[in-house]
Amino acid sequence: MVIIKRSGLLVVALFSMLLLLMPAPVMAKTIIVLQDPTQCPPDSVTNPCYSNLTDAIANDTTLAGDSIEIRPGIYIGNFILNKSVSIYGNETAATILSGNGSGTVLTVNGVTTAMSIRRLTFVSAATGILLNNSTSVNIANNVFQASVTGAAVQLTSSPVANVINNTFYRNATGISSNTFAINITNNIFDLTSTGVAISPSNMDLTSIQNNLFFGGTIGPAVITDSTNVDWKGNIADLDPLLVNPNSATFTDNDFHLKAGSPCINAGSTSPGLNTIGDTTKTDIGAYGATSDTIPFRVSGVTSATSASAISLRWIPNNSYLVSGYRVYYGIASGDRAGTGATEGNSGFNVTTASATVSGLTTTVTTPATPTLNPTQPLNESLQLSWSSVPSAKRYNVYYGTTSPPGTLAATVDTTSYTLTGLTNGQPYYVSVSAVDQAIYYFTITAFDSAGSITGPSVAPGVAHESDYSQEVSVSFGNAIEGSLSNILKDFPEALTPYPALPGGHQSCFIATAAYGHYSDPEVQALREFRNQYLLTNSLGRAFVEWYYRSSPAAAAALNAHPAFKPVIRAALLPAVGGAFLLTRTSLLFKIILLMVFGCAVLFLYTRKRFSRFGGAC
Amino acid sequence: MKKFIMLLIVFFVPAIVHAADPLLEPPHWSLEVKGGTFAPALADWALYYGKRSMPELEGSLAYKLIRQVDIGISVGYAKDKGHALAPGHSSAAGNVTYEIVPVNLFILVRGVVNEDQWVVPYAGGGFTRLYYKEKIESQDTVNGSVDGYHVRGGLQFLLNGLDEKAANRMFQDYGIHHTYLFGEVEYTHAVVRSVSVNLGGTAYMFGFLFEF
Numbered sequence: 001m002v003i004i005k006r007s008g009l010l011v012v013a014l015f016s017m018l019l020l021l022m023p024a025p026v027m028a029k030t031i032i033v034l035q036d037p038t039q040c041p042p043d044s045v046t047n048p049c050y051s052n053l054t055d056a057i058a059n060d061t062t063l064a065g066d067s068i069e070i071r072p073g074i075y076i077g078n079f080i081l082n083k084s085v086s087i088y089g090n091e092t093a094a095t096i097l098s099g100n101g102s103g104t105v106l107t108v109n110g111v112t113t114a115m116s117i118r119r120l121t122f123v124s125a126a127t128g129i130l131l132n133n134s135t136s137v138n139i140a141n142n143v144f145q146a147s148v149t150g151a152a153v154q155l156t157s158s159p160v161a162n163v164i165n166n167t168f169y170r171n172a173t174g175i176s177s178n179t180f181a182i183n184i185t186n187n188i189f190d191l192t193s194t195g196v197a198i199s200p201s202n203m204d205l206t207s208i209q210n211n212l213f214f215g216g217t218i219g220p221a222v223i224t225d226s227t228n229v230d231w232k233g234n235i236a237d238l239d240p241l242l243v244n245p246n247s248a249t250f251t252d253n254d255f256h257l258k259a260g261s262p263c264i265n266a267g268s269t270s271p272g273l274n275t276i277g278d279t280t281k282t283d284i285g286a287y288g289a290t291s292d293t294i295p296f297r298v299s300g301v302t303s304a305t306s307a308s309a310i311s312l313r314w315i316p317n318n319s320y321l322v323s324g325y326r327v328y329y330g331i332a333s334g335d336r337a338g339t340g341a342t343e344g345n346s347g348f349n350v351t352t353a354s355a356t357v358s359g360l361t362t363t364v365t366t367p368a369t370p371t372l373n374p375t376q377p378l379n380e381s382l383q384l385s386w387s388s389v390p391s392a393k394r395y396n397v398y399y400g401t402t403s404p405p406g407t408l409a410a411t412v413d414t415t416s417y418t419l420t421g422l423t424n425g426q427p428y429y430v431s432v433s434a435v436d437q438a439i440y441y442f443t444i445t446a447f448d449s450a451g452s453i454t455g456p457s458v459a460p461g462v463a464h465e466s467d468y469s470q471e472v473s474v475s476f477g478n479a480i481e482g483s484l485s486n487i488l489k490d491f492p493e494a495l496t497p498y499p500a501l502p503g504g505h506q507s508c509f510i511a512t513a514a515y516g517h518y519s520d521p522e523v524q525a526l527r528e529f530r531n532q533y534l535l536t537n538s539l540g541r542a543f544v545e546w547y548y549r550s551s552p553a554a555a556a557a558l559n560a561h562p563a564f565k566p567v568i569r570a571a572l573l574p575a576v577g578g579a580f581l582l583t584r585t586s587l588l589f590k591i592i593l594l595m596v597f598g599c600a601v602l603f604l605y606t607r608k609r610f611s612r613f614g615g616a617c
Numbered sequence: 618m619k620k621f622i623m624l625l626i627v628f629f630v631p632a633i634v635h636a637a638d639p640l641l642e643p644p645h646w647s648l649e650v651k652g653g654t655f656a657p658a659l660a661d662w663a664l665y666y667g668k669r670s671m672p673e674l675e676g677s678l679a680y681k682l683i684r685q686v687d688i689g690i691s692v693g694y695a696k697d698k699g700h701a702l703a704p705g706h707s708s709a710a711g712n713v714t715y716e717i718v719p720v721n722l723f724i725l726v727r728g729v730v731n732e733d734q735w736v737v738p739y740a741g742g743g744f745t746r747l748y749y750k751e752k753i754e755s756q757d758t759v760n761g762s763v764d765g766y767h768v769r770g771g772l773q774f775l776l777n778g779l780d781e782k783a784a785n786r787m788f789q790d791y792g793i794h795h796t797y798l799f800g801e802v803e804y805t806h807a808v809v810r811s812v813s814v815n816l817g818g819t820a821y822m823f824g825f826l827f828e829f
Binding site: 377381418425493494495496497502512520521556560 | 662664811
């Protein structure tokens with residue numbers, strides 16, 4: 001009995017030791033890939049986090065059985081996967097893998113245990129996915145667009161592959177394979193440029209079912225035979241009615257189905273049922289079966305105001321799954337917690353692509369007066385800056401040649417502005433005032449039937465509710481303008497760099513040499529005369545060009561013999577005086593001067609004539 | 618004086634540690650990469666640019682006529698940001714970006730008498746064409762070039778003896794016989810005659826010299 005007890009203890013001890021010595025089972029983990037590393041989950045051991053898909057795949061801690069979750073963003077590269085690691089996006093339309101115009105976006109090489117590639121959009125490459133010597137790979141709920149030169153999905157010696165619920169749009173070829181038994185189910189093939197959806201055409205037809213072929217794209221002959229169009233649920237020559245597949249930028253393409261699409265509830269249920277919509281049947285295309293549940297974001301939000309309300313409109317989301325929109329508002333950019341609207345607090349629902357928001361507070365007080373800082377002169381412009389006024393939503397900038405300045409130059413929401421288009425040497429008066437007005441910030445989301453006000457809305461961009469649209473700001477109610485700031489007077493002028501060097505039609509070489517510096521007033525006057533009177537006509541420009549060709553040598557000679565500088569200055573005096581008169585005086589002064597000069601000439605002429613004939617004077 | 622002569626002797630004595638010995642044939646070319654500060658000869662520079670000098674980078678390639686004489690070309694680049702003058706206001710205003718690219722054709726004499734000599738003094742000079750550019754806020758960019766000359770001198774310190782293995786690898790992999798760390802002073806004189814402005818100045822630079 002003792003022996004039995006002892007041997008029992010021994011077995012227990014041995015078993016315990018064996019358990020201790022056995023390697024702990026490795027738990028499959030999810031690796032996160034996202035573009036903003038600050039958004040990584042806090043526990044990077046459980047969920048390692050990368051900003052680069054290549055790093056996530058290549059890292060030694062990424063093992064067979066793990067999954068890589070790619071968060072929304074555009075990821076550019078030619079990625080190679082040689083581990084049985086599933087890759088999926090959490091929002092198909094916003095998780096984009098791009099080959100940047102060439103190569104294969106994702107190559108799966110030598111993977112022999114089951115893995116999947118799901119909920120991703122493949123763009124701009126020769127090939128979207130290449131399966132090479134791999135088995136049991138599931139390609140599901142992806143969009144392939146603009147894989148121009150090759151096949152969207154290429155299979156080389158890769159049996160037991162499942163290509164299910166994908167949308168192939170504007171690719172050269174849909175699927176190309178040298179393995180004949182592939183499960184091709186519930187896919188949309190639309191507008192392939194070669195017209196070939198599946199190549200070669202003699203593939204095993206028994207596993208090609210419930211696909212839609214459209215836009216000149218044909219499947220295997222038996223499928224598109226007019227006498228046999230319903231063969232295994234395949235559909236030919238019916239427009240899939242995609243919401244918006246042809247935007248100017250591929251990130252705006254929406255491959256959800258519109259109401260009335262022949263793909264709705266037309267898919268095989270073997271891959272799984274719809275997550276939303278009619279959950280007893282399956283749709284064909286990337287958003288059927290187990291697709292993501294995030295509606296495409298709203299775009300084109302515009303606003304208009306009346307005395308009492310703000311009207312918002314946006315481009316409707318025509319996905320048949322979208323059942324309404326949610327209107328968020330606040331009093332600052334990014335604020336989604338506004339209150340006080342008659343229609344409800346921020347996040348109220350509407351069923352159409354427009355909303356009227358009324359009852360918002362418009363009360364504002366007269367803003368304080370800003371202080372204008374000393375102006376900075378620039379060439380034909382003045383740089384202004386002023387103190388910030390806490391309650392100001394924007395500032396009016398005034399200028400003019402008399403005080404107080406009456407011309408509104410601009411309305412800005414910053415505390416600086418550059419007045420341009422001014423005349424050098426002309427004095428200007430400038431001032432600013434602060435303006436206060438109620439401003440509200442709006443953003444819109446779309447939700448599906450499961451994400452209505454009573455549904456399980458988690459947060460925009462997560463499930464059943466789209467991400468926020470682009471924010472619009474709306475000024476609303478009466479604007480109250482404060483008093484004008486201090487008025488400053490200044491004039492713009494051409495700047496002189498240090499050192500003042502010749503080049504680029506800037507210099508008056510001889511005058512600069514004669515007067516000693518580029519910024520001497522006499523040189524400046526000649527430069528202004530050049531700009532105002534010579535460069536404005538072809539004869540003047542020709543003279544300037546001749547001058548620039550020939551004058552540097554003369555200037556160099558003058559610098560070499562500075563004793564001649566006073567002589568040259570004296571010779572230039574009439575030209576400088578004329579330049580001063582023409583550029584620095586008003587038109588009235590010029591007319592008066594001309595008249596005085598004319599009278600003087602007339603007087604002298606008359607006197608001379610009288611004296612010749614012996615007259616008085 | 619005695620100390621100076623002793624110092625010279627020390628300089629020209631071969632290094633105690635034998636350097637890599639791949640020197641069956643002396644090198645024919647040298648490549649310099651250097652950087653430092655360039656102090657323009659312009660008197661009021663600091664008034665407009667805030668400091669007396671600006672950073673400069675330079676590279677050169679030279680051919681060895683004989684072991685002690687190199688001829689070559691170097692290209693440098695220096696840039697600084699400052700303010701312009703509003704002459705009517707007599708105050709600084711607007712931003713100016715000033716850039717120069719000196720291109721030098723030079724001849725260099727090196728005091729090398731032994732392949733293992735660990736300190737090599739050198740001096741040289743030559744022709745300079747200096748390209749300049751001034752970007753002035755809200756105005757046309759001014760650019761042009763001016764000819765002049767430059768002189769330079771410094772000391773090169775042979776690094777081969779510090780790590781013979783690395784020196785051998787440098788020769789085997791890249792054909793580099795000698796690697797020097799050097800410091801030098803370079804003076805450039807390039808006057809824009811029409812405005813009597815010398816765009817040259819004095820540069821203090823450190824860098825590496827590779828002989829291959």
